[in-house]
Amino acid sequence: MRQTHTAGEKLFVDFAGDTVPVFDGLTGEVRATKIFVAVMGASNYTFAQARFSEALPDWIGAHVDALTFLGGVPKALVCDNLKAGVTTASRYEPGVNRTYQDLAAHYGTTIMPARPRKPRDKAKVEAAVLVVQRWILARLRDRRFFSLAELNVAIRILVNDLNARLMRKLGASRREFFDTIDRSALMPLPAEPYQYAEWRRARVAPDYHVEVQGHFYSVPSRMIRQIVEVRATEATIEVFHRGTRIASHARSGVKHPHTTIPEHMPSAHRRYAFWTPGRLLAAAEKIGPSTVALCEAIMRTKPHPEQGFRSCLGILRMEKTYGARRLEAACRRGISIGSASYRSIASILKTGLDKAFLPDTTPDADPIQHGNIRGRGYYH
Secondary structure, three states: OOOOOOOOOEEEEEEEEEEEEEEOOOOOOEEEEEEEEEEEOOOOOEEEEEEOOOOHHHHHHHHHHHHHHHOOEOOEEEEOOOOOOEEEOOOOOOEEOHHHHHHHHHHOOEEEEOOOOOHHHHHHHHHHHHHHHHHHHHHHOOOOEOOHHHHHHHHHHHHHHHHHOEEOOOOEEHHHHHHHHHHHHOEOOOOOOOOOEEEEEEEOOOOOEEEEOOEEEEOOHHHOOOEEEEEEEOOEEEEEEOOEEEEEEEOOOOOOOEEOOHHHOOHHHHHHHOOOHHHHHHHHHHHOHHHHHHHHHHHHHOOOHHHHHHHHHHHHHOHHHHHHHHHHHHHHHHHHOOOOOHHHHHHHHHHOHHHHHOOOOOOOOOOOOOOOOOOHHHHO
């Protein structure tokens, strides 16, 4: 069946079968590069680029460069059923990789995988691959390249020559057809190119963090043990639950540490995490100088700072039960007897031994005047 291609409608994409070697100038190691080919259906305007693999990052990167080369976006991308683009090959409902679908959504286009084992569905790119192999790769076969960038510069020069070359049967070049047919029908490029992102599923750990390549990122604590989707780019980590973004972090390359947003922590964790020696002493100062002195003594004597934090927090929380005056008095007694510990202060307050150290705040009252009261002068 002869296919009719509408202006700006389809971009056919595939990898060529032939490879080009790239040599490491220091070690002499040879790496075979894959050649990505893209061609517009109506004009045959062709793009080619070398990549080190056919894996997802190279597949997505080649698409971004191809659309930038075109200066616009076609209505559909027609691809083969390679694993980087299609997760489930199907004649009727193929499964498209989440990252590939994300790229299509970013550019406002759609993905139309060819039917399995039906190369004629993408005959345009099959023919373009042969043209690239004959008119570009064959001309590079006697050259040695020492970097991927060097190879792509050479390919780009030959691609421009190919697109400018006159097609004798049609009487015009691919570039002329592209300028007159496809260019005006393409959708505009978005303001920013697509940034490569990988999607993965993860279960939120009991400490309300998810792991991405050895680093741990927090999510709201209510999501503990829930299944979430993680979108990872070079710069950011985003976490989604049922299509709603619940967390976003700057990506970290440090292995094993945790990146935690305070708002994601349970209230008890948040209160505990923000206690520092300075903050503890500031809270103690509101109660009184003896409380400050006792907390300082505790933090000096404990072998680990966190042990001191816990003891001081326990003492400060006794204010809710006994009040600031009694707690200050108990701390004064604890210092006087050389007993600086949470248990000692709790025992002093429980047994009422702090009352002897309460300040005498009873004011001198005026004598009561009454007719039935003689007064001290009566007895002298």
